[in-house]
Amino acid sequence: MSGSVTAELAAAGFEDAREIGRGGFGVVYRCLQISLARTVAVKVLIADLDELNRTRFLREQRAAGQLTGHPNVVNVLQVGVTDNGRPFIVTPYLAQGSLDARIHRDGTLPLEEVLRFGVKLAGALGTAHRQGILHRDVKPGNILLTDYGEPALTDFGIAHIAGGFETTTAVVTGSPAFTAPEILAGESASAAADVYALGATLFAAITGHAAFERRSGEQLVAQFLRISSAPVPDPREHGVLEDVSAIIEHAMSGDPGRRPSAAELGELLQASQRRHGFPVDEMALTPDPGVVQESTRSAPADSSSPEREPGGRWPAPTSDSVRTGGLPLELTSFVGRRTELAEAKNLLSTSRLGTLTGIGGVGKTRLAVRVATTAQRDFPDGVFLVELAELRDQSRSVAAPGFVLTDDNTVTVARICRRLDGLPLPIE
Structure with missing residues (x-):
């Protein structure tokens, strides 16, 4: 049967077929797809299907095609039936x-x-x-x-x-x-x-x-x-x-x-x-x-904080809330550095302050942004990015005046919020 299948695949545009796997439902061949000059995997079903089941096969694969693009689903590139009625599926090799x-x-x-x-x-x-x-x-x-x-x-x-x-x-x-x-x-x-x-x-x-x-x-x-x-x-x-x-x-x-x-x-x-x-x-x-997705733009300005999801976690921030936090958009994929991510997350679970050190250009800011982005679900009020640099102009001081100790030697959150909102501080 192998020789006839190879010939059928060649007629369908798949040459140099070499068997690379065999299972209960089909045989997998590595082929060269002539039309696009690329190597693909072609699975040929070995079951003897009647016309009804061939139609069902094509329908099932069209449905599975809805999953194209999911990062953890093998994309179906093509489905078809050979001249001798054998159904086949083409996927990346x-x-x-x-x-x-x-x-x-x-x-x-x-x-x-x-x-x-x-x-x-x-x-x-x-x-x-x-x-x-x-x-x-x-x-x-x-x-x-x-x-x-x-x-x-x-x-x-x-x-x-x-x-x-x-x-x-x-x-x-x-x-x-x-x-x-x-x-x-x-x-x-x-x-x-x-x-x-x-x-x-x-x-x-x-x-x-x-x-x-x-x-x-x-x-x-x-x-x-x-x-x-x-x-x-x-x-x-x-x-x-x-x-x-x-x-x-x-x-x-x-x-x-x-x-x-x-x-x-x-x-x-x-x-x-x-x-x-x-x-x-x-x-x-x-x-x-089955879940109605509500637009954040229609929510009233004084809407209360979101309720926790089952398990005690806060719902993921909307795109608007992410922008409010000032975190820059991650325009490229974050690859590797799993150890550093884990260490940073563990540190933040036990301490309110962590410091990333390293020479310039090693990616400290990129790592910090990634850690902040993944931590957003744990903080209902958002995660904010505050750029720290040498202050050369006193007029650009924002938060420092808010950190004025009150009579009981505490800093009031209200004072800091008013300062961040550009409002005058109350006279005490």
């Missing part, structure tokens, strides 16, 4: 391979990396779910690693099209070791099942193996029964920290209703990053279409 290959090669991943991957992938799943798209087969093999070390989810909906393994009640799509127990019982795919699979993926990444890995000589039915009835193996037995173990167990709850949403899972992982002193990664997540 990512030479770093999959998370599954990484686990098999290196074993367990460092905690910091597992949490970072979890936050990023939760954002990808959460964005998909908010657009009504299910993945149906989240697993390490469907998470590719970019050249920049970022995880990217691929193969949305393919398991649903290509068929799956059968139970006594239904055809189940996905990979057994990462499939939620209710799916094995014949229930329909759901966002909660995707979250379970992501939790199972994190379990594999941090322990080096799947929670319900198929045992040597174990029948498939026996594996199903074990997944459906046995509790999730305790990650703590593999040295996983208490809070991280609890998050994974929460995501892999046997009751779908008790699992967090993908976005909530991402927030739990971010909280764990903060707790352990790691840089807190951003979760790329589209706004929830």
